[in-house]
Amino acid sequence: MIVTHNMVYLNTVNKLTKDEKNRSESMKKISSGLKINRAGDNAAGSSISSSLKAKILSLSRAQINVQEGLGVTGAVTKSLDAISNNNLGRLKEISMRAANDTSGSFDRRVAQGEIEQVLKDIDSTANSTKYNGKNLLAPPLQPISLQVGFKGEDTFKIELFDTTTSNIGLSGIDVLTSENALAAMDKIDNAIDIVSRYVSKAGSYESNLSYMSNSLSDYELKLTKSMSSIEDVDVAKESIQFTQYDIITQAAQALLVQANQRPEAVIQLLK
Incomplete structure (x- = not known):
């Protein structure tokens, strides 16, 4: 049994990183009132x-x-x-x-x-x-x-x-x-x-x-x-989007805790 690599944990971390980035970008748009804050946005x-x-x-x-x-x-x-x-x-x-x-x-x-x-x-x-x-x-x-x-x-x-x-x-x-x-x-x-x-x-x-x-x-x-x-952002629409990102981020953080506990439980069984 391989317990070194926790794929659920790694996938969750990857998803959480993307969601937090999206959440940060959404907050930046709401704060500035702009859809384009840098050339890379569009x-x-x-x-x-x-x-x-x-x-x-x-x-x-x-x-x-x-x-x-x-x-x-x-x-x-x-x-x-x-x-x-x-x-x-x-x-x-x-x-x-x-x-x-x-x-x-x-x-x-x-x-x-x-x-x-x-x-x-x-x-x-x-x-x-x-x-x-x-x-x-x-x-x-x-x-x-x-x-x-x-x-x-x-x-x-x-x-x-x-x-x-x-x-x-x-x-x-x-x-x-x-x-x-x-x-x-x-x-x-x-x-x-x-x-x-x-x-x-x-x-x-x-x-x-x-x-x-x-x-x-x-x-x-x-x-x-x-x-x-x-340039101008639809604040109402972006606020809804930010709320969605926030909920997903919180869920991913909770899942991350659970995913981190699973290999530790296996290791305890092998002791």
């Missing part, structure tokens, strides 16, 4: 998940870039509205008053003083409109390129506008005579048209960027859901 799933994570990070950065672009267009639109509604409207009112034959020379000199102050205000607004130190409405001007996706070609360009008085045709206007005031009115009307086009263009940039922001957000959400379906 090689294919881990590869897909890594790719999705990289895309999600890129989309998050693109979202930030778009928001910065909206910051640029917001600053531009605010200043353009101020120039168009406040300054140019005031210039038109003053020049119309000065063009009227009821205005005398003193009235026109006062009007000219107002004209010059408004022109200074326009240049001040243009020169002070910046984003992170970058001029937006006065030279030097360079288009702003935004990276709005994870591919190199996913860019969006914002053209900037020179709204200084010299560029919109208001340099040197005067209303000291009725004729000059009439000429000034024409120049002011032309400036109003130029700035209005700028306002429209800036508005289209803002609208496009807002649409991009929503699209990026939706795409990021879809990718996150896809990654969640790969």
